[in-house]
Amino acid sequence: MVLKDSEASHLQFIVTQEPYISKKNEITVAHTLSNGYHLNILSDYEKVDLSVKKYAQKLLSRYLVSLLIILLISIALLDYYMKPLAVLAKKTREWNNQKSFDYSLDNPGKEIEEVSYAFSTLIHRLEIFRSKEAELFQEAAHELKTPLALMRSRLDVYENNEQYQKSQFIEDLGNDIERLTSELKNVLFLESSDFEEASNINIADMLKKLQTKMAILIQRKQLTLTLPSETFSIVASEKLLSKVLSALLENAITYAKEESMVEIGCDHTTQKIWIENSIGDEKYLFSSKIGEKMLKRLSHELGFDYISTQSEAYFRIELVFTRFVQGA
Structure with a gap:
């Protein structure tokens, strides 16, 4: 993060014999002149804080966008890789030794719904136990x-x-x-x-x-x-x-x-x-x-x-x- 000169607030210039000691909520820079005096430049935190806040909001928005993209990619990958497992579970449940094993990708989402319902039921039961x-x-x-x-x-x-x-x-x-x-x-x-x-x-x-x-x-x-x-x-x-x-x-x-x-x-x-x-x-x-x-x-x-x-x-x-x- 780089602060622009326009983000300095309430600038003051003070010449003193000793370096100026900054007070609360002040930013102070002292420069020693050739005659031994000190040129002090003072500013407050107002615009600096505002700039930091804007930068934090920008970082947060980038993080949320990145998280959303990762989530969408993860959902797509899970859906892709779970299809064979879901179909295999379904075909295994329906198979008997009188028929050959038929492995085809048809309606794989139903098994995932059943697993989701089973987990929801289990979590609900555990919540009841806790309460x-x-x-x-x-x-x-x-x-x-x-x-x-x-x-x-x-x-x-x-x-x-x-x-x-x-x-x-x-x-x-x-x-x-x-x-x-x-x-x-x-x-x-x-x-x-x-x-x-x-x-x-x-x-x-x-x-x-x-x-x-x-x-x-x-x-x-x-x-x-x-x-x-x-x-x-x-x-x-x-x-x-x-x-x-x-x-x-x-x-x-x-x-x-x-x-x-x-x-x-x-x-x-x-x-x-x-x-x-x-x-x-x-x-x-x-x-x-x-x-x-x-x-x-x-x-x-x-x-x-x-x-x-x-x-x-x-x-x-x-x-x-x-x-x-x-x-x-």
């Missing part, structure tokens, strides 16, 4: 309740049952600690099953697994747990479904009257399962408000409606699956 971070931590911490209840019940049974061998107690407690460690990992790293592949799940098989898992809770309260004779299958995330049924069963066992029956029923014609327990001395019939919020959220993801009924004698919750249901 609900506190709620996710509450729900994740709530899931620690079941393994802790199992460990507490196992200790009570060991202390009150002489037939429960110490070696067996240590082995079972080790399994409980493994489950607790797994849940802690979910809490600390916010592991989610939202991206888990859906699979075909038999309701009766999952209930049998949960019965084994809850065995120590059942033994501690001397309960009788009845499993359904009927069954049906759904296509869903196994972790999510296990989370829901485990929470409901643990809730029923926790608040059931001692030496009573906890009934699990199933009707494959209406795709309905229910859990019913008699009411003990506990005040609450559902574990917590967090548990209720979890059930409401997961009901949408797994595709079921639920309703709870109660009286002075019993508490019952029903789940009716309306989506992803297969025959028994």
